[in-house]
Amino acid sequence: MGGLFWNKIFAAILVTGLAIFVIKEVSHSLIHSTQPEKPGYAIEVAKTQENTAPAEEVKQASLEELLANANVEAGARVAKKCVACHTFEKDGGRRLGPNLWDIVGNKTAHVESFGYSAALKNAGLTWSFENLDAFFTKPQEFMPGTIMGFAGIKKPKDRANLIAWLRTHSDNPVALPTIADNAAEEAAQIIEKTSEAVADAIDSAEVPSQ
Ligand code: HEC
Structure with missing residues (x-):
């Protein structure tokens, strides 16, 4: 059981942790609203003008979203x-x-x-x-x-x-953005960043033992 053994254990834990992080991030970017409609517990807050504003007014749909659903x-x-x-x-x-x-x-x-x-x-x-x-x-x-x-x-x-x-008034219409594409792109970016981080972590864990 040299230092390399512990390095491997350490790398395994790190990879697992990062994998969990990736899965969380990816599922978050694919499923935007995971909030239940009613919270499990209710906290009564005095209602003011601001917090009664409908959700659409708070978050305007982006041009991409509007075009995807045009x-x-x-x-x-x-x-x-x-x-x-x-x-x-x-x-x-x-x-x-x-x-x-x-x-x-x-x-x-x-x-x-x-x-x-x-x-x-x-x-x-x-x-x-x-x-x-x-x-x-x-x-x-x-x-x-x-x-x-x-x-x-x-x-x-x-x-x-x-x-x-x-x-539509073109022989070769420019492609419209689609929301699914955006989510997939975000997910791909997260995976790329994370795998770089994993590679770095493994590199730095490979300290020669004894
Ligand atoms: C009162 C007349 C008028 C109306 C109404 C009008 N336009 Fe124009 N449009 C023009 C003129 C004149 C130009 C050239 C502008 C310049 O050279 O600065 C122009 C230029 C443009 C251009 C740029 C074209 C290029 O070759 O770069 C676009 C795009 C455009 N219009 C779209 C629209 C759309 C869409 C509408 C309707 C929502 C609209 N216009 C309504 C007169 C009009």
Whole structure:
């Protein structure tokens, strides 16, 4: 029973501990809400304005979540606000604004022949989901100097539905985010980090004995 024996025991305990940690983290990231609806014990707290706020107001759904659950038909209804100035079909002409075929994932000022404002022409951005969402929230705020005369769309859900509808107007629609992907990615990251930590721990445990 040399030092190596104890090193092995030590490494085994460490690996077990880390494995438990990984399983806990992974299951936590896969199952977001593990809270029972009613706690097993009730503590009476005087209710104030803040703690009676509904849960949705506390935690807003992210753009990714809204896009993953977007309703394309509802998006088509939102797009009625745009048709005075934009066409969306392939080779659709310009109106006050440029044609918007294949806009999602495209570069800003994507129609060469359109007379864009200097702001949009020189923006050098990609119309990612995030940028479109920010632009549609308040065009003038996201892109000061834009000549798009549109106030913006208040509801995050309306914007997400609109973007989901816009993305269908392309020969190669950009993939929508899915929530399961995010959870799997988080889990993979945790596993990677933990296995690095395990390798480090085993390395440092291998102190030559006697
Ligand atoms: C009053 C007319 C008008 C309305 C309404 C309007 N737009 Fe625009 N839009 C424009 C103009 C003009 C531009 C070019 C802006 C510039 O050059 O600064 C533009 C630019 C854009 C761009 C950037 C295109 C590119 O090639 O970079 C997008 C995306 C866009 N509009 C989407 C929309 C959507 C979606 C709606 C409806 C929610 C909408 N617009 C409503 C006039 C309008």
